[in-house]
Amino acid sequence: MSAVAAPHQIAGVGRWSPDRRYLPVIGTFIVFALMVTIGGLRYENFLSPAVMSNLFINNAHLIVLAVGMTFVILTGGIDLSVGAVLALSSVITATLLQAGWSLALVVPVAVLAGSAIGYGMGVMIQYFDIQPFVATLAGMFLARGLCFLFAPESVPIRDESFIALAGWGVNLGRWRVTAAVLIALLAVAAAWWVLHRTRFGRTVYAVGGGEQSATLMGLRVARTKVLVYVISGTCAGLAGLLFAMFSRSGYALTGVAMELDAIAAVVIGGTLLTGGTGFVLGSVIGVMVLGLIQTIITFEGTLSSWWTKIVIGALLLIFVVLQRILTLRRT
Amino acid sequence: MNRILKSRLLWPLVALAALLLACTVRRPDILGITVLDGHLFGAPIDILRNSAPLLLVALGMTLVIATRGIDLSVGATVAIAGAVAMTFIASSPDPGSVGTAVGAVVVALGLCLVLGLWNGFLVSSLGIQPIIATLILMTAGRGVAMLITGGQITTVNSAPFAQLASGFWLGLPVAALIAYGVYGVVALLVRRTALGMLLESVGINPKASRLAGVKARTLTWTVYALSGLFAGLAGLIFASNTMAADANNAGLFIELDAILAVVIGGTALSGGKFNLGGTLVGVLVITTLTLTVTVLGVSPLVTPLFKAIVVVAVTLLQSPRLRATLAGLGRTRPQEVRA
Amino acid sequence: MTAATPETRTAAAPPARPGPHPEPVVSMTGITVEFPGVKALDGVDFRLFPGEVHALMGENGAGKSTLIKALTGVNPVAAGSIVVAGAETRFTGPADARERGISTVYQEVNLCGNLTVAENIMLGSEQRRLGGLDWRSMRREAARHLERMGLSIDPSSSLDSHSLAIQQLVAISRAMVVEAQVLILDEPTSSLDAGEVEQLFAVMRRLRDEGVAILFVSHFLDQIYAISDRITVLRNGRLVEERATADLPQRELVSLMIAGKSGADVSEARPRGERAARDPEAGPLLRAIGLGRKGSVEPFDLELYPGEVVGMAGLLGSGRTELARLLSGADRADAGAIEFAGETTRLRTPRAALAHKIAYTSEDRKGEGVVGDLTVRENIVLGLQAARGWMRPLPRANVDRIVAEYIKALGIRPANPEALLRNLSGGNQQKVLLARWLATAPRLLLLDEPTRGIDIGAKTEIMNLVSELASQGMSVVFISAELEEVVRLSDRIAVMRDRRKVAEIDGGEDVGVPQLIDLIASGGQNQ
Incomplete structure (x- = not known):
């Protein structure tokens, strides 16, 4: 075109180099592929559709949590409340169903409870300058306390329509997709669409890349920062519903430290905790990696369950150090 | 009067007083102290003793936060310390001897110091954000603790070791003496040496501190090491209390309580000026809260709800934004009323 | 900097080039x-x-x-x-x-x-x-x-x-x-x-x-x-x-x-006679040889002698600050070498420079100097204490003596060691920062815009102080946007333009602002 452009064009010709944005996600995918391969070679039945279907079925709620967490972390924030909000939503679901409410009413109430807590935290963070860590910590205590206020004991769910919904599923060959998995995948698709196809979604990235720049570009930063917590809270509410479907009960002590799993999945999925870089699909692979670790340890038989935590910690370390090297090279 | 009103400690102290008042309303004699077998007993003594582990952890946390950091791994460190000590005693030929107990303490504290140094390494040498760096040990730590205990809840019998939590000395509980002793030493150390000033300098203005020749890296290592060490000590008190190492539940959420105590005490998470006196008040508020909830006959399980209320109230009242808004309201409201 | 072809422009009054829009937009x-x-x-x-x-x-x-x-x-x-x-x-x-x-x-x-x-x-x-x-x-x-x-x-x-x-x-x-x-x-x-x-x-x-x-x-x-x-x-x-x-x-x-900037009212130019006679035998305190940093300042040579004030003249962005940062270890040089007191050394960090008794006050007083939430006392002893490490605190009596001394000597107002530094005026903050560095007894003092944004009285005091320090044998580098101040204070003046050191002249009665302006404008050529 012009002399100005020429050198930059030539530099890119002839060699394929993936955009640096995708590197962390590619790394996660390689880890995932390696684990699947090793598992498949070591254990019989590891690659069977049943095992792989269960990977999704057992982790549907975590996928939804990780989706919401991705929004928050992309803006450079953090949400510690999601585990407790998940429990609150499941308790609300069980309690209200037991009280004879109809499913059509219970579902929105449980999900919106999460949105409301998310909104409160977002307002504290954006308008009262309270650090995300402290505000969402308060949200966590609030939700956990409310759980016990509503139902100190585990509440079984016997509502027929709910049981029917929880038990619903389609078999595609030997693969099985339950309602919870379907909902989780829909949430992923919706999140992907919002992040990549709306101005709000791009603003989420812009805020994580530099709040001041985003403001100078005329983007609606304040609204976005509140909304990501609302989304995270809503996702946690939805995840609580899925968890209730999974466990057929509501219990105040579910989801303890689950926010850590969600954060770990997002980080292992290649999203930088400093914000601005990452993909919701990466977080889904992150959840799958966490699930695979558990599956492998189960298949191994001789390995004790606590290795799960140690391996997750080690993976976190590796990814965090690699990300650090990547960001160092950039500057 | 004006100075008291402006003090950041005003609201935490009000909260503490309100909690104690609520207790006395329900049980007027609750703040009394009785002497039994030369030991002091009563609710205040219980608060002192129960606050010991949290005070230790919050003490380390305050120093870390002063440098613009945070240490999420202290809960896991608590679990590891207990696991190491209990396993050490259980596997020794003479579990009941003083030597074994001392050995357990030394080995456990040594390991926790190493864990703290590891955090310091990630933060100061690799330059990883503190919240992520310590998240790694927070995640892996309980797994490591279970690895040490072999997944069992190791229980032992060691009279000397049990003294840590249940012993009395000069009529006071040993646990409280240790925690408040360490607190006093650190408070002295921080203000009598230049540690406090240099930590605050790094937290307030890292660039200016660098130009002034402050060795920020050494300071960062030091505070994370201390945080690990104090968490280890807290873990030993926990373990001694039950004489068991419960890798899953020992020190669960203590990092959050500690951060709360620091924030309630008026030290901002953004670093800089720190207030050890405030942290002490924060620890007492949180410990008293648990007591108050029990005394009022509410299920202790609901305690988190009250914690949330206290945090939101105290942080909002300390928020300059809200103060400005309220001041603005104060000016405009009366006119509206008149009109 | 660039070899841009100076296109011939229509020199007429605006619009510069004939167009359809004679009206200003x-x-x-x-x-x-x-x-x-x-x-x-x-x-x-x-x-x-x-x-x-x-x-x-x-x-x-x-x-x-x-x-x-x-x-x-x-x-x-x-x-x-x-x-x-x-x-x-x-x-x-x-x-x-x-x-x-x-x-x-x-x-x-x-x-x-x-x-x-x-x-x-x-x-x-x-x-x-x-x-x-x-x-x-x-x-x-x-x-x-x-x-x-x-x-x-x-x-x-x-x-x-x-x-x-x-x-x-x-x-x-x-x-x-x-x-x-x-x-x-x-x-x-x-x-x-x-x-x-x-x-x-x-x-x-x-x-x-x-x-x-x-x-x-x-x-x-x-x-x-x-x-x-x-x-x-x-x-x-x-x-x-x-x-x-x-x-x-x-x-x-x-x-x-x-031109015409209101410079500080230094009663008179620094008396040249009082300048410590430069010992021809003794080498310079600091010698920079081809020192430079890519994208910041191009390689330069510079010698600094004890008892001498070297001024830096140049416009904003000319590289005067960047030069001082290289000499103080605030930025790391990627070319050239530094000899200090005759020995080759590398100043990788401010701490390394401080160990050689080289002190630097940044032009960015708020961002890189003031530790606002600490007291005047703490700010003054910060440099001294940082060098000792946290385990060896200065005895309180010493601290109080040092702080009282500098508050008095520099006329810091309010004379309250326990006041928070952020509550002081710009001029007094600058004095506190000067005190921080003077307390470390530096042999070389790099002052980057010490007089910016402070009132005339404080300016005069600071300039008199610099003059006095030099006569006591300290080597001082003085950077100021106000050429008048540079002329009045300096024994020698280095001229900077477009990130390069373009000239170096001896100060004296015959050197004036117009001469410096010529040097800056011409880039040191045709002198």
Whole structure:
């Protein structure tokens, strides 16, 4: 075109180099592929559709949590409340169903409870300058306390329509997709669409890349920062519903430290905790990696369950150090 | 009067007083102290003793936060310390001897110091954000603790070791003496040496501190090491209390309580000026809260709800934004009323 | 810096080149902007014509950025009128101004590096399809805007995979999406190298020829003369001159920018006789040989002797600060060597420099000097204590003695060691920082703009103090934007221009501000 452009064009010709944005996600995918391969070679039945279907079925709620967490972390924030909000939503679901409410009413109430807590935290963070860590910590205590206020004991769910919904599923060959998995995948698709196809979604990235720049570009930063917590809270509410479907009960002590799993999945999925870089699909692979670790340890038989935590910690370390090297090279 | 009103400690102290008042309303004699077998007993003594582990952890946390950091791994460190000590005693030929107990303490504290140094390494040498760096040990730590205990809840019998939590000395509980002793030493150390000033300098203005020749890296290592060490000590008190190492539940959420105590005490998470006196008040508020909830006959399980209320109230009242808004309201409201 | 061909410009009064728009697109008259206690702009007139590159010149505090902010609605205007395209206008902010055709590109690229080039250009002017953003047509649109800049980079590449120059051009593309008639470029070249500057200039010329009015701010004289058609000079918030570039010689420009500044009232020049006689046998205290850092200051030689004040003369951005930062270990040199007291040494950190008794006060007093939430006492002993480490605290009695001594000697007000530093005035903060360094008994003291933004009385006190310190045998490097101060204090003066040390002269009775202006304007040549 012009002399100005020429050198930059030539530099890119002839060699394929993936955009640096995708590197962390590619790394996660390689880890995932390696684990699947090793598992498949070591254990019989590891690659069977049943095992792989269960990977999704057992982790549907975590996928939804990780989706919401991705929004928050992309803006450079953090949400510690999601585990407790998940429990609150499941308790609300069980309690209200037991009280004879109809499913059509219970579902929105449980999900919106999460949105409301998310909104409160977002307002504290954006308008009262309270650090995300402290505000969402308060949200966590609030939700956990409310759980016990509503139902100190585990509440079984016997509502027929709910049981029917929880038990619903389609078999595609030997693969099985339950309602919870379907909902989780829909949430992923919706999140992907919002992040990549709306101005709000791009603003989420812009805020994580530099709040001041985003403001100078005329983007609606304040609204976005509140909304990501609302989304995270809503996702946690939805995840609580899925968890209730999974466990057929509501219990105040579910989801303890689950926010850590969600954060770990997002980080292992290649999203930088400093914000601005990452993909919701990466977080889904992150959840799958966490699930695979558990599956492998189960298949191994001789390995004790606590290795799960140690391996997750080690993976976190590796990814965090690699990300650090990547960001160092950039500057 | 004006100075008291402006003090950041005003609201935490009000909260503490309100909690104690609520207790006395329900049980007027609750703040009394009785002497039994030369030991002091009563609710205040219980608060002192129960606050010991949290005070230790919050003490380390305050120093870390002063440098613009945070240490999420202290809960896991608590679990590891207990696991190491209990396993050490259980596997020794003479579990009941003083030597074994001392050995357990030394080995456990040594390991926790190493864990703290590891955090310091990630933060100061690799330059990883503190919240992520310590998240790694927070995640892996309980797994490591279970690895040490072999997944069992190791229980032992060691009279000397049990003294840590249940012993009395000069009529006071040993646990409280240790925690408040360490607190006093650190408070002295921080203000009598230049540690406090240099930590605050790094937290307030890292660039200016660098130009002034402050060795920020050494300071960062030091505070994370201390945080690990104090968490280890807290873990030993926990373990001694039950004489068991419960890798899953020992020190669960203590990092959050500690951060709360620091924030309630008026030290901002953004670093800089720190207030050890405030942290002490924060620890007492949180410990008293648990007591108050029990005394009022509410299920202790609901305690988190009250914690949330206290945090939101105290942080909002300390928020300059809200103060400005309220001041603005104060000016405009009366006119509206008149009109 | 650049070998730009000085195109022959029509030297006539505006518009600089004949065009269809004889009317100014922006006309500001009698603009006054007030901040608490200061008149940042005082009745300034400014005109911008279509199809011209108009350079806005002035030293720190002259009011350049205030003027830009007054135009774009960031700063409220106390008095005066702003007429844009024939209509009286007040913008509510940059976004409003942008919608009405006035776009601003800042010195720091204010885009999001983690987004793609297309997103950076198009966010805010999206195209939609089926309710979602239509990336395909937005990429096409972005490519069209990039083409206008002569760029053919991939719109879906991420912004931070490109050089700063490209990023700057992308920022301009974004500015031009709204078909801006006025483009404000606020120091766009400060971190570009010579080739990149040429690239930017090519685009600027193209836009100018399309009839866009460009307001250009830069500290590099060569660049101003290479690209601008007209120059407006501001000084201390007032309009000094508006003239066609071709009619304004460099020497006159420099003196317009700095002459007549209210320097400190040093009762008289530093008595030369008191200067510690330089021992011809003894070598210099510090010798820099080919010391430099890429993108910051080009390699220079410099010798500093005990008992001597070396002044640095140069405009803002000339490299005077960067030079001091290399000598103090604040920045690491990537070329050359330093000899200190005869021995080759490397100053990798400020701490290493302090170990050699080299002290440096940054020009960025607030960001790199003041530890605001600490007390005056703590700030004064900070340097001394940092050198000792935290385990060996200075005895309290010593601290109190040192602090009391400096509060008295430097006249720090309020004379309260327990006052928080952030509550002190600028001049007193500066004195506290001086005390911090003097307490470490430095052999070499690097003072970067110690007199900026403080009142005349404090200026005089600080300059007298510098003079006294030198007579006691300390080696001092003195940097100030006010050439008068440099002339009065210095035994020797190094002249900086466009990141290079271009000359070095001995100070003395016969050296004056005009001579320095000549040296700066000519870049040290034809002397």
